[in-house]
Amino acid sequence: MSTQTNYYNFEKLDTYVGGNKEVKIKLIEIFHRTAPELLKSINDSYQKNDLKNMSFFAHKLKSSIDIFNIDDLKTDIRNLEKFGKEEINLDKIPALLEKLNKIIPKAVEQISSEI
């Protein structure tokens, strides 16, 4: 019996696609492709000290986190977007990024295994 934490659930996605497996798989594929790209863009922007862009990419990743119910990151992604946009709480950003970098790859891996 696996003890690994599932970082996601399909409850919201299923209500969106209404049981249409084909569309569900398509959306999972999009997540599989775009989430790592967005995570990379967030990290790159932060490295370049471009907080506005970091906020912009966090905003884009936010709806994926919501749709796949990645509950551990729902608050953090919003904070990252807000802190970057308003350039506040800059000291808290590294921890938020660390958490994001830990969970997103695992969530992507787990979700992709459902295809």
Next chain:
Amino acid sequence: MIPIKIFIVEDDELYGEMLKYHLSLNPGNEVFLYSKGSDCLKNLYKNPDVISLDYGLPDLSGHDVLKKIHEHNPKMPVIIVSGQEDVSTAVQLLREGAYDYFVKDDETKDRLWNIINKIKENIALKDEIDYLKQEIGKKYEFRKVIKGNSAPLNKIFELIEKAAQSNISVSITGDTGTGKELVAKAIHYNSSRNKYKFVPINVSAIPKELIESEMFGHEKGAFTGAIARKIGKFELAHKGTIFLDEIADMDQNMQTKLLRVLQENELTRVGGNEIVRFNSRLIVATNKNLADEVKHGNFREDLYYRILGLPIHIPPLRDRGNDILVLAKFFINEFCKENNIQLLKFSQGAQEKLMKYSFPGNVRELKAIMELASVLTNSDIIDENEISFSTTNAARDFLLEDNTLQGYTNEIIKYYLDKYSDNVMEVARRLDIGKSTIYRMKKNKEI
């Protein structure tokens, strides 16, 4: 529901695909997804019916895309979907013509679904209105609706065409029942103003205390009973046509106010201060001779010249020759169709009887006569016995029978003797002839 094209402009691919899928659940929706504002603009040639626009796009701002969409089509409904709640941005975008604005959340897809359904309903209503306007236009293709081919009528057709091609005021004169309002509608529905309203006012049918409010509107509390603001007919007719029927019956005080309004193209509602500008074509009609009314001091001369514009006189039916039979056949056919009865024809005698009659009630009277004849006949032919005239002006009809001058004189004296109970003295006085003349005619059995 009618099929419509929907553009979704959304740079979040996952979210965009999800919306596309959701909106495509309605087979009547043709949904296109674009990730950039510039892609949306490039594809506007496809003429979408509604656009869902993400406010935060990578290449162009929501403001810019909205502006360019409205440059392409100012009436395009654009729904802004924003990632963040920002009231000032929302208000600004709505001012700039966005159809709606809402923040992305779990309800977004359902809200979008509902709002698109509302837009569809509006499109369906608009299509229906356009269709009905076209139908009304067809209804007033004047050569079809104004029946006849007499020379006087062809002259009127020419004038209607001239009037329809310009914005000139038009004054229509003619006896009651000649079709003045029909001519006014023909001008309106064949002009460039036909997408807007034709607003008729019968001046003589409105009490003089109410006419100003009826024409120019009133503000709440302007007078007892003015419980709310009322928009007047002139405002309703903005960009369309205002038709003032029986204009000669307008009282002098109102004539003065009307003149000022027409000169300035602006009005003030009763009890109000706000100046309202309007742009409508004026058509007036009367069965009186306005020039005579001016001479007698009943109508303001300056207003007369202001409203005269293009005068169109509709001759009485009795002067339109063969149009009488054309119209009679038309009315019979219409009546038979409406009442599901077999089509009827006229006997030669019925046609001759109609052609000899004076029709003081004009086309309206002819219609009533033909409908009555259609009911009275027991066969598929209407003969002269079924043509019955109920004119209140029968005395003049004796002129329609060919006669000599002496014959007419005899008829006149007989008519007066009947009217005054054979009182020769009275008849002689009224006709200004000698009583001995009347006695002699009676003795000779001339009368």
